[in-house]
Amino acid sequence: MINRLTTTDAGFDTRLDALIADRASATDVAAPVAAIIARVRAEGDAALIDLTTRFDRFTLTSATLRVSTAEIDAAVDALPQAQRAAIDLAATRIEAFHRAQRPADFTFTDADGITLGLRWGPLDAVGLYVPGGKASYPSSVLMNAIPARVAGVARIAMVVPTPDGVMNPLVLAAARRAGVSEIYRIGGAQAVAALAYGTATIAPVDRIVGPGNAFVAEAKRQVFGRVGIDSIAGPSEVLIIADADNDAHHIALDLIAQAEHAEDSQSILVTDSADLADAVAAAIGAALQTLPRAVIAAASLASHGAIVLVRDRAEAVALTNRIAPEHLQIMTADPVGDFAEIRHAGSVFLGQYAPTAIGDYAAGPNHVLPTAGTARFSSGLSVFDFLKRTSTTSLTRAGLAAIGPAAAILAEAENLAGHGRSIMDRIG
Amino acid sequence: MINRLTTTDAGFDTRLDALIADRASATDVAAPVAAIIARVRAEGDAALIDLTTRFDRFTLTSATLRVSTAEIDAAVDALPQAQRAAIDLAATRIEAFHRAQRPADFTFTDADGITLGLRWGPLDAVGLYVPGGKASYPSSVLMNAIPARVAGVARIAMVVPTPDGVMNPLVLAAARRAGVSEIYRIGGAQAVAALAYGTATIAPVDRIVGPGNAFVAEAKRQVFGRVGIDSIAGPSEVLIIADADNDAHHIALDLIAQAEHAEDSQSILVTDSADLADAVAAAIGAALQTLPRAVIAAASLASHGAIVLVRDRAEAVALTNRIAPEHLQIMTADPVGDFAEIRHAGSVFLGQYAPTAIGDYAAGPNHVLPTAGTARFSSGLSVFDFLKRTSTTSLTRAGLAAIGPAAAILAEAENLAGHGRSIMDRIG
Structure with missing residues (x-):
């Protein structure tokens, strides 16, 4: 039923290593994913519509790519009250914990009269991938979207495949409660490409998070750099x-x-x-x-x-x-x-x-x-995933005179004389 | 000498887009890098020694892979006093700014009697890649190593190629001042592989940071997952x-x-x-x-x-x-x-x-x-790159009774009855 090990057994380390060895399957889908991304970049909405017909077996138009407010209203209204209350309790608690994470900006002026600071700010726009069918979990919508909202992200665009056109009403309810701004009924590598590069209907985002199958994970890997991504679970x-x-x-x-x-x-x-x-x-x-x-x-x-x-x-x-x-x-x-x-x-x-x-x-x-x-070496999802830092440096002439010569010595040693001059000509 | 643009010009947006278009060159070195990583995993030190002979034109042994304390002493002692003082001034200021970034742990108990917390902790071991030759910058050693040290990382292993066996004494001095624990005179994809997987002489690390050429960047990409990496600059x-x-x-x-x-x-x-x-x-x-x-x-x-x-x-x-x-x-x-x-x-x-x-x-x-x-969507290097978070949840029976039923409703909706039972059988 379950493996039994004892640390004093001969061969314990070997058996343990075998048990905890990488369980992730490594399907190589790089080529088909690259082809899908290229199509979405070239054809936009038309590629999304065609690929959805092929993989999810229903017909979309540019006008129906986005789930309408009326559809979300209807789905939420039809839910049992106990499920709506459960979503609300979970969301309220997730919000409270993530609000406690929000870091503070700081500024300080040191003995040389130099003022340094760190400012946190939210990303402008985030994409949230939600798997379809059986693995379509409302709890994951809450866990991915709420930290972004608490961080102050203004726009959260969610994509969720709806095989045969069937939507999960709990997922829609969780999205609404979590503050998702837009929901698109698309999935797979094409949805990731649309979030990264944008189409006529879907504006591009700055970071894409959320779980997905091997195609989704590979698509996130391929668009990384163009946008930020979360780690592949x-x-x-x-x-x-x-x-x-x-x-x-x-x-x-x-x-x-x-x-x-x-x-x-x-x-x-x-x-x-x-x-x-x-x-x-x-x-x-x-x-x-x-x-x-x-x-x-x-x-x-x-x-x-x-x-x-x-x-x-x-x-x-x-x-x-x-x-x-x-x-x-x-x-x-x-x-x-x-x-x-x-x-x-x-x-x-x-x-x-x-x-x-x-x-x-x-x-x-x-x-x-x-x-x-x-x-x-890594951590769970948090508000930090939806914030970025900008450092600030403010100097007076006296401050630059205090530390500039040391910087110029290092610049000289690195053969970057222009760096030294941009400092020393200001205080010379 | 320099391009001149005016926002009111016809075609301004197009010209600007062309100017800020991606300037990074995209050399595909995936295959040779994969071969080098495989060799280091299979042969360890022997591969490092052979590849160093080939690329850096000098002969290493397992005993000389690591730069000795005596060599670092001698290099530091031979430096002009002004350079040593400049490194110290820079290091002291970088330390002060990064110390100000250190986040605080928190714990709070809410109205349901549930105690939640967040604890920050340092990575155990970090690898620092430092380019060799002309791009071997002591300032980069300070900027990469000091945040790790301030975060509390106990072991910082640095690799730096030394073409023809020539070391940069300022780089050694910066490494010592920044608190680097170990220095190895290797570079390229083989050095990244050694840090990620370890060899007889070099223990593996948890995260690899620092700039490098196309081979180093590709090697970091390939070992990502085994270890953390910083972004590719x-x-x-x-x-x-x-x-x-x-x-x-x-x-x-x-x-x-x-x-x-x-x-x-x-x-x-x-x-x-x-x-x-x-x-x-x-x-x-x-x-x-x-x-x-x-x-x-x-x-x-x-x-x-x-x-x-x-x-x-x-x-x-x-x-x-x-x-x-x-x-x-x-x-x-x-x-x-x-x-x-x-x-x-x-x-x-x-x-x-x-x-x-x-x-x-x-x-x-x-x-x-x-x-x-x-x-x-991303930020400069900081102490956060060398810390990870662990969240904590502590409940009493009453706390679990207060929120457990809502969780069980969601588990049921997600077809995960075992989840519901593991909650409800505790409070039933």
């Missing part, structure tokens, strides 16, 4: 550190919740309790029987899941820092103290009442997080 | 907004200073004064005659430089936001007021005594900045 993962004093059924459900995303998801329990390890293994089997996505979850747990028995807390910490998990649950007697020793993790859930699933929807922190060990 | 550029009340000679030198970097650099003056425009054009010719890199600067100004006559302040602001320059000098009666209307610029220099050249060396803000209009 790999399969989702959770690591749970738990001591003996835990409910095995709850942990089993946490592992399954991660595993039910897709067969390449990864769920790992790290515990110093052999009893808990056995109990969770047993509880997984029982819990799976009651869940609709049991087949997917079971395949994920069998291929990529693991229960790792460690000797002590130090081993658990070392293992976690080695894996650098996307999601980390710390279910120990002192979760805050244990977290202080964790150097690499995307989002951390502390204690027994903080399952990763609550963070996927409604806790407030972002659920777009670094996967595959990239938490070593 | 294009040719350097300055835009100067100046009113009539300015010294034409100073502005001419500022334009030349940018142009002397390389023939693909870009210098643009935007002014509402026809007299200043004429005076600067004349002053450029005079100033060039006194400068050693006049041929390069003249070629740059002729191909990519421009003096643009605008009707008023509003046109100057609009033009600047359209170009989104790497460096912006605002030399007007109210530079702070004018800056408030600038949305896109990498680093801004305010007033008549703040030439871009002072920022290249010693003002304090970083000189690694977004080029080619990417200031629309």
Whole structure:
């Protein structure tokens, strides 16, 4: 049902490395994606209309590319009140957490009378890719659009493929609640190209975020430079550190919740309790029987899941820092103290009442997080992804006289005499 | 000598677009770079030694890959005192500005009793690429290494090719002053591969920064994902907004200073004064005659430089936001007021005594900045490039009961019943 490892086993390191090896599939779609981008640049709306007919099996016009206000109204009005309230609760909490992230500008004048500053400002326009069909998640709309809105981005253009013309009303409701400005019913590499280069109907944006399939990821890679992009997410993962004093059924459900995303998801329990390890293994089997996505979850747990028995807390910490998990649950007697020793993790859930699933929807922190060990050097989506910094330097003649000669010495050493002159002729 | 444009000319937009069109050359070196990376991964130090013999014409061993402390001591000791003092002044100022950027962690507990937090932490290890030969700039060593050190990065591994075995003592001195931990005398795609994957002698890092040629840039692109990378810098550029009340000679030198970097650099003056425009054009010719890199600067100004006559302040602001320059000098009666209307610029220099050249060396803000209009969505190098964020979520049973049902409704709507169960079974 799930792999069992013990750190004292011979070959533990090799088995662990094999388990956490890259699970992302590497389909090479560079050539077809380049062709699609070239077509959208050359033909604009006409290319979008033709490719949508081909891939999504319905007919668009330039006038219907954009989802109308009336369509969004109708979809939102038809939703059960409980779903609208759930979206609102989640959005309100996500907004509160991201508002707390907003950085402050600063300016200071130093002893030489030189004034330096840093100013943060929002991007003008952002594109949000939302997958269609089964992977069309309203929660992802909230998690991607709200940080942009909180950062102060004035224009958020969303694209979402609608196979056979069918829209997901919850996605439309989430977009409205999150402050999305425009919604276009297109997807794939062509939608990314339209956001990056613009067409007659769709104005270009400055940065494109949001998950997508291999074509979408490759298209983002190819338009990078023209616009900014977010990182390319790999399969989702959770690591749970738990001591003996835990409910095995709850942990089993946490592992399954991660595993039910897709067969390449990864769920790992790290515990110093052999009893808990056995109990969770047993509880997984029982819990799976009651869940609709049991087949997917079971395949994920069998291929990529693991229960790792460690000797002590130090081993658990070392293992976690080695894996650098996307999601980390710390279910120990002192979760805050244990977290202080964790150097690499995307989002951390502390204690027994903080399952990763609550963070996927409604806790407030972002659920777009670094996967595959990239938490070593990168972070989850935030307001910082939608802000840029400009530094400012203001000098008086005296200030320039104080530091200019040193700069001119370095310029001279770098054979850039013009640099030195542009400084020294002002104070000479 | 330099292109002259006026916003009221017929065809102004077309001419401007042509001038600011992408100046980066696109050499396709993907295949040879992939081969070099594969060799370093397979052969480690041996590949580095062989490729260094081939490209840099001197013989290394595993024992001499790393520059010794004695070599650094000797280089630093032999430097003129004025150069050492200049490096120290620049480093001290860069440190002060980057220390002011350090963000604060936060934690708050909301009305539902839910505690959310954000913790910043440094990367473990960073690699710094420093070009060799003529483009081996001590100022770049300071600008890349100091933000990492201020962020708290414990290990900074620097690579610098030393053609024919010749080292630049100022680069070694800057590395020591900036807190670089290790220096290796290798360069090219092989050095990037060594930093990303490690060899027997060089431990792998988490992120690689620093400028380089087309092979280095392509190697960084190829190892991205395994490690983080900084953005790929294009040719350097300055835009100067100046009113009539300015010294034409100073502005001419500022334009030349940018142009002397390389023939693909870009210098643009935007002014509402026809007299200043004429005076600067004349002053450029005079100033060039006194400068050693006049041929390069003249070629740059002729191909990519421009003096643009605008009707008023509003046109100057609009033009600047359209170009989104790497460096912006605002030399007007109210530079702070004018800056408030600038949305896109990498680093801004305010007033008549703040030439871009002072920022290249010693003002304090970083000189690694977004080029080619990417200031629309990206920022200069900073401590943020060497930090990552981890969000934290801590709930009580009551907190989970307050928000869990809404999350479960969304999970149900997304067909992820296991997510709902992992929440609801805890509070049921």
